[in-house]
Amino acid sequence: ENLPSHQRQVGFLSAEKQEITYRALARMVATTPKEESKGYLQWDMKHSIRKNINYYRSSWLTILEPGDYFVYSRVTFSKSHVKEPLTSWVKMRKTEEEEEKVMMAASCSLSDSASSPQLCTASQGDLISLERGDQLSVWVPDLSLVNYKDGATVFGMYKL
Numbered sequence: 001e002n003l004p005s006h007q008r009q010v011g012f013l014s015a016e017k018q019e020i021t022y023r024a025l026a027r028m029v030a031t032t033p034k035e036e037s038k039g040y041l042q043w044d045m046k047h048s049i050r051k052n053i054n055y056y057r058s059s060w061l062t063i064l065e066p067g068d069y070f071v072y073s074r075v076t077f078s079k080s081h082v083k084e085p086l087t088s089w090v091k092m093r094k095t096e097e098e099e100e101k102v103m104m105a106a107s108c109s110l111s112d113s114a115s116s117p118q119l120c121t122a123s124q125g126d127l128i129s130l131e132r133g134d135q136l137s138v139w140v141p142d143l144s145l146v147n148y149k150d151g152a153t154v155f156g157m158y159k160l
Contacts, residue, residue: 022051022052023051023052023158023159024051024052024053024063024064024065024067024069024157024158024159025049025050025051025052025053025156025157025158025159026048026049026050026051026053026061026155026156026157026158027048027049027154027156028043028044028048028050028061028154028155028156029043029044029047029048029151029153029154030042030043030044030075030138030146030148030152030153030154030155031043031044031148032148033143034058035058037058037059037143039139039140039141039142039143040058040059040060040137040138040139041059041075041137041138041139041140041143041146041153041155042058042059043055043058043059043155047151052064052065052159053157056135059137059138060135060136060137061135061136061137061155061157062133062134062135063130063131063132063133063134063135063136064132065132065159066130066131066132067129067130067159067160068127068128068129068130068159068160069127069128069129069130069157069158069159069160070125070126070127070157070158070160071090071103071104071125071126071127071128071136071156071157072123072124072125072126072155072156072157073088073090073104073106073122073123073124073125073138073154073155073156074121074122074123074152074153074154074155075088075106075121075122075138075140075146075153076119076120076121076122076146076147076152076153077108077110077119077120077121077122077145077146077147078118078119078145078146078147079110079144079145080109080110080145081141081142081145084141084142085107085109086107086108086109086110086120086122086145087105087106087107087122087140087141088105088106088107088122088124088138088139088140089102089103089104089105089138089139089140090102090103090104090105090124090136090137090138090139090155091103091136091137091138091139092128092130092134092135092136093134093135094131094133094134094135095133095135096135100139103126103128103136104124104125104126105124106122106123106124107122108120108121108122119147119152121152127160136157137155138155
């Protein structure tokens with residue numbers, strides 16, 4: 001290309017490389033809830049990564065670029081519940097007022113043996129077509145059963 005010498009020295013990226021560099025993605029690490037969130041996991045922003053995806057009200061990720069995304073979650077539980085299965089749901093909504101739609105669900109179970117500490121992980125991932133403004137979050141019936149240590153519980157997505 002015929003670039004002025006100062007631009008060649010800086011090393012401008014081609015349009016194709018820039019697109020890859022700035023592709024929308026998020027990897028959110030769960031944190032112990034600091035406020036009432038009605039079962040929605042909250043995220044530790046110091047240890048989470050976001051590019052071209054917004055963060056809303058401690059729990060929701062908002063899509064800025066429409067397209068196909070691989071969405072995943074991994075929720076680790078450290079305690080069982082007497083009546084409820086250990087389940088996590090990835091939910092989506094178009095607006096704050098609109099009812100959420102379950103996009104994915106995953107469950108796991110702990111054995112009845114109380115002799116040693118136990119963990120179980122509910123993992124899920126799927127390809128989802130998303131529009132600008134769509135919001136996604138992870139919901140569990142009881143936040144006190146979730147393991148919040150060392151990135152054991154994460155949620156993320158990347159645009160394909």
